[in-house]
Amino acid sequence: MPRVLSIIMTLNNDKYLSILEQIRWNGKPKCPYCGSTNATAYKKEKRYHCNSCYTSFSVTVGTLFHKTHVSLDKWFLAIRLVMDSSGGISVRQLAKEIGVNKNTAASMVKRIKEEDLRVLERFVGRKF
Numbered sequence: 001m002p003r004v005l006s007i008i009m010t011l012n013n014d015k016y017l018s019i020l021e022q023i024r025w026n027g028k029p030k031c032p033y034c035g036s037t038n039a040t041a042y043k044k045e046k047r048y049h050c051n052s053c054y055t056s057f058s059v060t061v062g063t064l065f066h067k068t069h070v071s072l073d074k075w076f077l078a079i080r081l082v083m084d085s086s087g088g089i090s091v092r093q094l095a096k097e098i099g100v101n102k103n104t105a106a107s108m109v110k111r112i113k114e115e116d117l118r119v120l121e122r123f124v125g126r127k128f
């Protein structure tokens, strides 16, 4: 991937991480492991160090976005596409729309369908 493009995608991801942080935490980081809000932000990435249980975490822990290599802008788009299409968008179609391979698209659809609708509504900011 060209360097400039990868920087743009990283910025984009940070923007979405900020949105998620607002939705889940009201902007105040909360450790998903022990519930403490005594956390220190890392300087270079949107991760936090918990000063109570000494783990590090980001806002995606415990969400369907956790441990995927797909950028959040693609995730948000995928959620809309999957939820908006009444008959269900095909894996091939989704892969094409958001620019990931078919295996990735298939696992995203699976995660989206397993997720609570109300949670998804909060992420994309509207009702389905």
Ligand SMILES: [Zn+2]
Binding pocket: 031, 032, 033, 034, 035, 036, 050, 051, 052, 053, 054, 055
């Ligand atoms: Zn903790």
